[in-house]
Amino acid sequence: MSHIYLLRHGKVNGPAALYGKTDIEVSSTIDNEILTTLINHQDKFTQVLTSPLKRCATLAQNFSQQIKKPITIIEDLQEINFGDYDGRAFDDIPYTDPSIANTVGDDLRPWTDLERFWQNPVKYPLPDAEKLNDFYLRIKHAWQAQLTKYTDENILLITHGGVIRMILAEVLGLDWKNAKLFSQLQIGNASITHLSSNINPMNSSNDIKVHAIAMPLSGLTADE
């Protein structure tokens, strides 16, 4: 049996915004706090995998060096690309109540774009962004190719909130188009989602189970 721990990166060092492809960093203070907790539980991990973006990869590289375990960067496990709004601070986007947006001009379009996207990300994609369907397929393929091949490893994968949601959708057979997976299910910064993977000897199928979703990092201390 293998265990796979999906760690969302720490809070990024920038104003509130949609951060997807934007390669923003986590402050070294926050990364060091997470690193200390991980080192205290280093016996749990035999390999480190990471998104290529700095908010994940910097911590992953520091941790793999400290515990002298292999690291693999998986390009396809980076966050969704939010297009024109990616990395643009919410405070810099002019706000008007979207309920009156039909009666007004172009300067009110941005918040209408965002509100519609939250309510139905498939029907109202953001301009020049990655389609949700393409994102789901990218994560699904990377998951199947890169993460279900292990038979006896304990994997730490440092990645993003959107990526963790799409992996859960794949494993639990959820509808990846469901907007509530994004608006109601919180995947906190530095939270851990714990999965196990077990090849069934009866039919060689891979039985993936979800043990905990978005638990605080210190949940690693619990008996399992």
Added chain:
Amino acid sequence: MSHIYLLRHGKVNGPAALYGKTDIEVSSTIDNEILTTLINHQDKFTQVLTSPLKRCATLAQNFSQQIKKPITIIEDLQEINFGDYDGRAFDDIPYTDPSIANTVGDDLRPWTDLERFWQNPVKYPLPDAEKLNDFYLRIKHAWQAQLTKYTDENILLITHGGVIRMILAEVLGLDWKNAKLFSQLQIGNASITHLSSNINPMNSSNDIKVHAIAMPLSGLTADE
């Protein structure tokens, strides 16, 4: 804002079986371990709610007495009724590989019943059991009537794995017929699922968020 902590009862004191309506107990040793952890975090809770079944209610009563907070028993938040198989030890059910069950006699029917139920609980309900649809509606109505009315409370609800899954289906808009919610999503004994409930002043709607699912009980110690 209110917080709602869904605690699944401890491991029951009996052989492996489907326990639904069967009123089996948790050993006092296990209940006392959980009680100690809860008392260490008693400041988090202002009210105790519980299923009427002993595996939940005994702990709930002990805890509410210790911390001198009100307790409410909610009849409708008990587990699904598994009918003829409820409480019947798996070891007492004759086993034959279901793939050859068509070629054999009646004594092999029970495992075929169970295998089919796991794969598609809506299409293949267990004999004399509560229908999954009825169970979902029971939990949905109890949730809406009993748990979304609080505006500034911290609720501990001690209940069952099936009940927690149905609450998650309701809050996250998941398909309650999805068999993987039962077979792949583990809700461990004595695990905590943390939700928050916030009345939106803009439109008086109730915004429920899911912060962590099935985290080990000691996850309560984390910053939140």
